[in-house]
Amino acid sequence: MTGDVLIDVQNLSIGFKGRSGKLLPVLRNIDLGVRRGETVGIVGESGSGKSTLALAMMGYLKHGLRVISGQSLFGGNDLLAMPARELQRIRGGKIALIPQNSGQSLSPNLRVGAQLAESLALHGKVAPSAFPQRVTELLQQVRLPDPAAIASRYPHELSGGQQQRVAIAMALAGDPEALLLDEPTTGLDVTTQAHILELLSDIAARYSKAMVYVSHDLGAIARVCSRVVVMYAGEIILDGGAATVLTNPGHPYARGLLASIPRLANPSLPLALEGRPPPPGGVGPGCSFVERCAIAEAACRAERPGLQPLLAGGRVRCRLPERAGSIPTRRDGKPGSASGSFGEPLVRLSNLAISYARQSLVDQLLGRKPQGVPTVDRVDIDIRQGEVVGLVGESGSGKSTILKAIAGLVAPAGGEITYDRSGALPATVEHRRPEQLRDIQLIFQNPDESLNPRHTIEQILAQPLQLYFGLSGDALRERSIGILERVRLGAHYLDRLPSQLSGGEKQRVAIARAFAAEPKLVLCDEVTSALDVSVQAAVLDLLDQLRRDSGTTYIFVSHDLAVVRALSDRVAVLYQGRLCEIGPAAAVYSRPCHPYTEALMGAVLEPEPGARPVLMAEDIMELSPPPKGCPFQRRCHRKVGPICESTTPPQQDAGAGHVIHCHMPIEDLASAQIVRTWDNAGPPHVQ
């Protein structure tokens, strides 16, 4: 049901002027046509030029960018050479954008309804008197409850999922022929993401628009797109049907990318793609991927391969597509989790409660305790020596807060944390002994913020070494080099500043700093979330290697269930700061028992063609945990009855340390399993 070519990018190159005055290309000779009714995914890692390409399809260049050659046609007219007035008619009216971060893409000073009405007014397809009616319809169309109330709110009063829906409604307001989606679900929780994608694929199917979906997330692409374009270093390197690209792509980079994605159903560590893409202007005369390619030959360096058609359909920019098949797209075997016996409990969280409620001045004077439900409550976890315990949950699940409490950055409001055999750990760092501080190290999510930008790597590593071991001079330097080598960086990094390193290298420095203290327990807080997937695989591999070498215990926090799966021995699922389920990773992943775990696992998008998330829980926004009963009571699809609201769920043991906090009898919990559907038709069923 695809029609004529609507978006047609021809030989487009875009660049910016570098410091040397040379034009550095960020897009190189892009040829891409999108037909009506077609949904094309554009995949690539950060810096691959995918967003620049999407914006160029709307005739928009970011500040500093300029066209080097080529055209970006829409309906036969070059948008990059069009007068502003005509461009205004096409943007929003014929081709609309659904942006990445809707929270920041909606004007903060205007109510949602006013912003939608503005789009309606601009493209003049509805009479002004019908605006309020149409605004309500649009908000209904994106399945927002109570559209009238939403229309009267400011963007900051909505949840992330609601903001994204408003952005979709705004794109639909001008009734465009084509939709551009620039990472529309990045940054949303998995259950919200699954709902938004389901809405988008429904829109794609119903309105037969040309859609371009830009994302780094192959799982999301797999859900929505029929055709996938892979970008690398500003070039299209592969273009083909989603099924082929996602399972058996004909380009070495695409195969490496697939192998680097951790998967829910596969407990082994993903395969890292070593090296990093060339910077703009840093590509030699040959293939842009040659430095990282496993099958490269001398000829690959000499001449840039063209984008040649494949027999099976699609195009590839590789001289040796038939040999690319030898590169694995997934790794089986070496499991990340060292299943087996572990030592004594190293850390014990007993009935831990943490509250962020601040005491007001009046309360302090009267000596009153802060009111409200604690952010984290009733958390009991024993972490054994040498074990990796994963904490998973969506934003607001309290997983990072628990790490902060163990690290001594926030004081628990109740319960205690016992460490080793030394008994209860003092609440905050000021009261802890130096060896306790040394033993517990924290690695943060974003190395840009956790590494001092004015300190060299040597200074960064010297701090723990001087503080805990009193090293100085040559001994200090020698130890620093040793640690850098352990994280697979060399001595030549010592004099560099964090800004001179790539994201992956910075995170390795952060890991090195933690391991410099020779800790017993390392707390990893979303350590791979800010990294590209191929870099993430390398960091996971490094963390796994380090703990095998030194027997370190990890508590690994992530919102990404597949990442946790790859590294953890045991997994704890948290919702609203309360434990839902805890058990051996294999048991929890193969047989999720708690309704929330089930909903969470069901919503995960796997990069498999035809993969379809199972949507169970509503993606409503929870502001604070319920004062009593089960934390998941408001969203649960298998609610037992009033008991869920009144009584704390009992801990039920499913064997082998697999504990579920739910009122439902254990037999029923174990029998109801999520069924992932792998078909290509029909809307996903909401149970």
Next chain:
Amino acid sequence: MLRIFIRRLLLGIATVAIVSGIIFAAVEALPGDACTAILQRDASGERLVNCRRELGLDRPAVTRFVEWASGAVRGDLGISAHNNKPIALLVGDRLKNTLLLAGCSLALGIPLALFLGVLTGLRRDKASDLALSTIAIFAMTIPEFVTATVLIFVFSIWLGWVPGIVTASASSPLSAFFPGIALPVIVLTMVMTAHIMRTVRSSVIDVMNSDYVQMATLKGVPYRQIVLRHALPNALLPAINVIALTVGWLLGGVVVVEKVFNYPGLGHYMIDAISDRDLPVVQAIALIVATAYVGVNLAADLLAMAFNPRLRTLKARSP
């Protein structure tokens, strides 16, 4: 909204109360008092004791503070040690003159600064921006007395268009200050315009680079409408606080400019009072300046709240 307003108002009053205590204590801590100032060389022995008894200075400091503070609330700031006139009257004249100077400078400066800030922000890195931004830096960095002197030289001595100094006395009617006020207003406008303009410029640049302005562009909103509807309401918010600081600075009496132009304003009077060791007057002016700062900042916070829905609505609804 009303609750926040009352809360902020009470906090403002508390701030002024605390500041008045600090001012009083600071003046107390200085060597000498009103009597030593009045009697000057004769300030010793019985005459000093008598004078202190007469003015009630022999009573405990707390009693005098309460008396002073309750008087200030009623508008009675005490008696000048210099010429025995009520301070409220003396300061009132100067305050009126300072308000005239500040008012004229603000009326000229704020629209000019906002206009230039928006203009340079929108035309970032173009010739007009570079020229205006450079001028702004000069206007900011050259001290007022230099600008003032140059202006006097050019416009009153050389061209003879306006008088170089103000000759009217403090209690003259406001009309007596024209056209002598022109040069001081220009000097003050130059300094404040540069500050506000630079803040607005960088804020406009930030907002024009924001995701929501990009989004508005890509939704087909015409440029004019983007600027007026999406960009400026957000870009002008940071200007409110800078303007408030400027207003506070102007109301506090701009000592150097008033002195150079012989303008009978608060700042000028403050300097005179200090050299006369007229401590009650110093104390009164300090209190007025502090109150002005608190009041202006309170107004700025409320204004920011009125223009920024993110400050106004309940935070609780967003996660």
